[in-house]
Amino acid sequence: MTYTAWDLHTPRLCLATSTDLVHWEKRGPPLFPDFMDVECTPEGRTQIRHGHTKSGAIFPERDADGKYIMIFGDAFLCVAESEDLIRWRARPFNHHFATGVHPWENRLLEPGPAPIKTRDGRWILVYNVATTGAPGYGGDQYSISQMLIDLDRVSEGPLARLERPSVIVSTQNERVGQVNQVVFCEGMVQFRGRWFLYYGQGDSELGVATADVQQ
Template structure:
């Protein structure tokens, strides 16, 4: 059964809280195979709580003090998005905070709200990228915290002047102005002292920063990766914070959609992985999977607020397993797990 417990008092998190699993093992590319949890969905809407009365999905994840924390996208009946908080001692049964931790407050957030968080922790500070949605143009934004509950929004949209191109479902190529979404920040600096971010909603793009607050996007035509398989020929979006491998490279879990491919429906979403060299992002991915890690199969993934969707923004290693938390049909939240490699 989905988790239904609530609390008005979350666990205490401070800059001294230990991050990561106590027995963490760095991975080998690729992770998997992943198996969907038989108890999905983990989280479903609750009409008693207005902010999450309609839909719950797309959660960032992090392990702190032997607890899995989720920052999930919640929508009310008006489809205004906020970010909620949940925590678990086993990765499956969650207690939810009875109120949002991030709500729309800025002009560029009004109408649609704040959605689709990704989280990284660096030097005791949490950095959350999220999308502001004013019902016109989505804009990638940033907030910071030291306790997961109280967040400071760090200025306006990160890339207000960014120009990209969308290969739309109807076959038209659209130039988009100020459109930005989905930012996954690497938790380590490059050799020349820069923090890097993979972002984007059509093609994977790159941004860099010296201080994690002020970001400069590379031009769209200097993109990092685009679809090469039929099942990713519609769009690519980064998923969670990249994970460092045993040999010093990085695994990026990413989301894809297709215009149609053998075994895949029109506009079907899947979750895949690629291997990255952080020091040579201009060279593109080192490798990517031939088939996705997680595909649509459950009823609530085939049919939902948006049909044919599995979508991941949170992944953690916890108690000997990798947990991929993913939205099901843009309506509910599920999980798939894989054994940690020996």
């Protein structure tokens, strides 16, 4: 399990393991304490930041080179690789996986749940986005979208992504909360022929969105 540790100043991506999903062991210090990336501020400016890492989504299978791959970050989507799921090496920021291409994702991208494998062997990554402002979206508004990935060609970036977000701010508790204008996914499961996507609403409450499993 990847999780984010926060000391009230800098979030840092960490790792824990469990054999029963009840008792968890933290595995060492933060994964990438010296990572350097670029942040886009709500005002649309860019700035370099040090040691700021969040939200890792790990592919549950090895790639063609025998490595496990993680997509992480909350500005651009970056890449790390591992041989044992414990020790991870982040590729440099300038070798990032993806950044925003649509106006509604021009401030940040951040991975959500672990990628889901499709019938043809590709992968769907559900991810969070934020915008500095776009037609139909307020400044710093968050949405949830999806992209298609070839695990064996991660260095080439996404194969495709949705033209519009799959989940947007639409209810009062998403418009107003601890942080306004936010929907934010982190967990997804399949149960009895349906997908259940669990997401934060205004950083205050938890919602769920459902979709039928395609046969």
